[in-house]
Amino acid sequence: MxxxxxxxxxxxxxxxxxxxxxxxxxxxxxxxxxxxxxxxxxxxxxxxxxxxxxxxxxxxxxxxxxxxxxxxxxxxxxxxxxxxxxxxxxxxxxxxxxxxxxxxxxxxxxQIVLGVNPKTMPSFQSVADLKGKKVGVTAPGSSTHIMLNFVLAKAGLKPSDVSVIGVGASNGAVAAMRSGQIDAISNLDPVITLLQRSGDLRVVVDTRQPAEAEKVFGGPxxxxxxxxxxxxxxxxxxxxxxxxxxxxxxxxxxxxxxxxxxxxxxxxxxxxxxxxxxxxxxxxxxxxxxxxxxxxxxxxxxxxxxxxxxxxxxxxxxxxxxxxxxxxxxxxxxxxxxxx
The missing domain is CATH 3.40.190.10 (Periplasmic binding protein-like II)
Structure with a gap:
């Protein structure tokens, strides 16, 4: 049987x-x-x-x-x-x-996290401090870029107030942060966790938790x-x-x-x-x-x-x-x- x-x-x-x-x-x-x-x-x-x-x-x-x-x-x-x-x-x-x-x-x-580089922005206080800074995204126009623009808008900034740089979603993104090529990053895991573990990222906005994402965006x-x-x-x-x-x-x-x-x-x-x-x-x-x-x-x-x-x-x-x-x-x- x-x-x-x-x-x-x-x-x-x-x-x-x-x-x-x-x-x-x-x-x-x-x-x-x-x-x-x-x-x-x-x-x-x-x-x-x-x-x-x-x-x-x-x-x-x-x-x-x-x-x-x-x-x-x-x-x-x-x-x-x-x-x-x-x-x-x-x-x-x-x-x-x-x-x-x-x-x-x-x-x-x-699941996108926006974080700043502790080396280049040690005195970071709020999203408004990103004005004039270089921010890495997976690729221009991608979801990481869209969320960055949304968070900037909530802080009273325009998309043009920052310099956006495509850094991909792997080792290149990690290297860009660690070398100081970018002042902040909008990216996802495992990149984010890798940077957190090595002390190369200070989290500002974290949408990995659905409840937190709903607070950020005002709904699902x-x-x-x-x-x-x-x-x-x-x-x-x-x-x-x-x-x-x-x-x-x-x-x-x-x-x-x-x-x-x-x-x-x-x-x-x-x-x-x-x-x-x-x-x-x-x-x-x-x-x-x-x-x-x-x-x-x-x-x-x-x-x-x-x-x-x-x-x-x-x-x-x-x-x-x-x-x-x-x-x-x-x-x-x-x-x-x-x-x-």
Whole structure:
């Protein structure tokens, strides 16, 4: 009986791939991401490394860029189909007349930390002190840049009051802070935890905790997600469903996983040479990762307010915020994989 049960379980696990292989409109999908090693995108890596995409009949190619803005450019330019990126880009793209739709969430909160360099700003008192300073972001136009602008606006500063420098999301960002090339940084884990551990960062704003993120943004601020041009989503519903299924399974696996489980799955390069720091970063980021892929209904309004605070043209725009996301695929995925 035990052997029969194991065989049955194996057959059940294989069924999704057989079923979807016949109906997928586009089995080969290219996903563009900006900073794949970040915990912000951990569900994407887990889905890839644990074979969840393959289980859905998908052949997924993930292309990594220096930041979310560049990943978005890849989809706009046609070299990728889907973006694994920040939710707020869907709002900006509708405003630009190139509508995008998010269909599965990776992050409940932005996980972005704004901190200053203790070496170059030892007398830092408030965000207003950043005027005239050099601030590192993953890439200009990315979510780290958007949050920086939002925090500056709340302090009465304009985006042009600081010099923004793209430093990436890995060792280059760490080196830029430690060498004093930048006075502050808007970045994510594991970069942030690595800088904290070495005393090269003083945290000013921390959105790794969903409650703190809601205080900063005034509501739920959805973060990493999979999104694509609306025509792609509408023409490839089975493909989008398969992508969503894989991501929801990854989300749920992460919620059950301990640091040791994560270490075994992610590529060695993600650890930035220090496993202990990576573990600390995972524990700090885990509360901000989505447990089930659902996008909070009020999230689009929060993201719009944040963007509008630094873009007067957006403030006056009449956008359909319900069109920038859907939970329809996520609901089906949670029904299909209630336990991941």
């Amino acid at each position: 035990q052997r029969r049960d194991l065989l049955a379980a194996g057959l059940a696990a294989a069924l999704p791939a057989w079923g979807y292989a016949q109906t997928l409109e586009k089995p080969k999908v290219t996903i563009a991401v900006g900073g794949k090693n970040l915990f912000y995108y951990l569900p994407l890596t887990i889905a890839e490394e644990l074979g969840y995409f393959k289980a859905e009949g998908l052949d997924v190619n993930i292309v990594d860029f220096a930041g979310g803005a560049r990943a978005l450019q890849a989809v706009v330019g046609g070299s990728a189909d889907v973006v694994s990126g920040a939710f707020e880009h869907t709002i900006n793209m509708q405003f630009k007349g190139q509508p995008m739709r998010a269909f599965v969430l990776q992050g409940l909160a932005p 601020m959805p973060a990493g997600c999979l999104y694509a041009p609306v025509p792609f989503v509408e023409r490839h519903p089975n493909t989008v469903q398969a992508l969503t299924n894989a991501m929801v399974r990854a989300n749920k696996w992460i919620q059950r996983a301990g640091p040791g489980d994560i270490i075994k799955v992610v590529p060695e390069s993600y650890l930035l040479g220090d496993r202990a720091v990576y573990i600390d970063g995972f524990l700090a980021a885990k509360p901000a990762l989505s447990p089930d892929g659902r996008i909070p209904p009020k999230g689009a309004q929060t993201a719009f307010r944040a963007l509008a605070s630094v873009d007067e043209k957006l403030t006056a725009a009449k956008l359909d915020l319900n069109a920038v996301f859907t939970n329809a695929f996520v609901e089906q995925a949670n029904t299909r994989y209630p336990k991941g």
